[in-house]
Amino acid sequence: MSLQAKLDAFKADFEAGKPPYSVPRSVIDVMHRATSELIASGLAERALKAGDAAPAFTLADANGRKVSSADLLATGPLIVSFYRGVWCPYCNMDLQALQAALPMFRDRGASLVAISPQNAANSRKSIRNNNLDFPILSDPGNETAAAFGLRFKLPDYLIELYQSLRNDLPAFNGDASWTLPMPARFVIGQDSVIRYAEVNPDYTRRPEPEDMLPALGRSPAHAA
Numbered sequence: 001m002s003l004q005a006k007l008d009a010f011k012a013d014f015e016a017g018k019p020p021y022s023v024p025r026s027v028i029d030v031m032h033r034a035t036s037e038l039i040a041s042g043l044a045e046r047a048l049k050a051g052d053a054a055p056a057f058t059l060a061d062a063n064g065r066k067v068s069s070a071d072l073l074a075t076g077p078l079i080v081s082f083y084r085g086v087w088c089p090y091c092n093m094d095l096q097a098l099q100a101a102l103p104m105f106r107d108r109g110a111s112l113v114a115i116s117p118q119n120a121a122n123s124r125k126s127i128r129n130n131n132l133d134f135p136i137l138s139d140p141g142n143e144t145a146a147a148f149g150l151r152f153k154l155p156d157y158l159i160e161l162y163q164s165l166r167n168d169l170p171a172f173n174g175d176a177s178w179t180l181p182m183p184a185r186f187v188i189g190q191d192s193v194i195r196y197a198e199v200n201p202d203y204t205r206r207p208e209p210e211d212m213l214p215a216l217g218r219s220p221a222h223a224a
Contacts, residue, residue: 064120
């Protein structure tokens with residue numbers, strides 16, 4: 001089953017209130033409103049695209065070690081996946097799909113990192129819960145996400161909803177900004193030029209990991 005098919009199945013069950021989910025229709029309506037407004041804002045169209053220069057970044061991994069995009073690019077192309085946090089079930093399914101595709105990325109000489117605004121403890125939880133074998137980096141205040149054009153502030157009505165659901169982003173992230181990144185994936189070449197970009201303001205929609213393979217080229221072992 002494709003990643004998007006899994007996401008669609010989860011969304012259908014969630015919105016139908018099937019066990020273990022029991023969410024009032026009013027909550028679903030608020031989430032739909034927020035997504036529609038983010039789409040209408042045009043923010044995704046202003047994010048970085050293929051052909052743009054990728055911003056350099058140095059962020060801490062789940063164990064506090066600094067990870068530099070420059071160091072990773074010195075060894076090959078770099079895949080960067082931005083996600084909302086460990087609390088987002090769509091993001092967790094996305095991370096699992098990236099983990100399943102990791103051998104194909106490594107076969108092409110590429111590194112993979114995922115970036116979220118959450119603190120290190122929640123990054124460790126992401127790794128543990130999803131059995132990940134690639135780094136999760138913490139982006140305080142979504143500053144790196146902003147450099148890629150992905151950061152947005154939640155509207156007040158959505159903040160109120162999150163608070164009512166005890167989805168406390170300041171506690172997850174360690175900052176009170178109530179900002180998130182739009183989910184996005186980038187393939188960055190060793191020249192720091194973006195080769196592939198996929199940004200979606202609808203967090204329930206994610207591209208297939210295999211979509212990035214053409215931008216990574218052939219396996220070095222088979223490139224003649």
